[in-house]
Amino acid sequence: MRTVQFQIRRSRPSDGGEFRQYPLEVDRYTTVLEGLLTIREQQDPGLALRYSCRMGMCGSCGMRINGRPALACLTRVSTLGEKVVVEPMRGFGLVKDLVPELAPFFAKYGSVQPTLHAPDPVEQEHPTSAFRQTPAEVGRYLQFNYCIQCGLCASACPISASDEQFIGPAALTVAYRYTSDSRDASAPLRLSIVDTKHGVWGCRVAGSCSYVCPKGVDPSLAIQKLKGMTLRPTRAVAEAAPTSPRDGPA
């Protein structure tokens, strides 16, 4: 066990906020989230933070830890040194303390049609057979499917910070994920949504989104692939077309 100093930014949307210090005993397995919960329990019941699964699945506990966007539940204090500086994610509004306002983030996420649109809407609602995919078809989008919508990528993105209309890496990644899915038929619609100066073309390939993603997703790659799709939409649709027959062998 050792004692580290937690420096936590306490603020409300209306004020500039201030850092408060909290000494805390930790062992080498203590995560930042556990530290924050202990502080709230023992030292400061007013501390506001958001979390749920505590295991890097729900994407709720994104914050800036020692200057870097990270999930508090996946960050061990032992990897951080003597001082742990915790702030809310940048690039979002603030609800209170470490709780960011994520409504605009999810509005942008929803704006790119992040669902499967089958060619036949009736078949989509009442399927008559399985729609199998080959491993290659799944491989086209699989890594992008691991996004947990934590917002760390948007928080790290310099374009999101300077252009509030920029759709953002998470939304563009999910746009690519569905556009490259062989079961989806709305590539033209989705490509028209992202083919704008605040869409894929807003990205300047800083790559910080991919650097901070806790799930190993590469949003920067997805965005560059989407750029290619907008430049060659016919080829994009052809490439995303199913190669295996409905209900055929996988």
Added chain:
Amino acid sequence: MRESTLRRLVYATGLAAFALLAVHLALVFAGPGDLTHRTSYAYVQSLLNNSGYFLLLGALLVVSLTHAFFGLRRTLLDANVSKVWFQALAVVAAVSTSVLLYLYISTT
């Protein structure tokens, strides 16, 4: 116009400028005589009497200006300025390209 169409124009004008510049430099550096001769007024004048070379330089002027103005547009986008700036840039681009093209044609 879709952003990807504009982007295609940026790529096309960039590649065209590169190719035209390569031909232009090849003519300047690989022509007969030494470099002083090849850059002399009389030699350049004689090259410009060739309609192919005349068109090449005119095309180089247009594609490089177009490419450059697209670059300025990108800078304005990054600067988050209002729509008026883009309208002004479109006017400046059209006027300056026309004027320079006119000067090029009328003085050679």
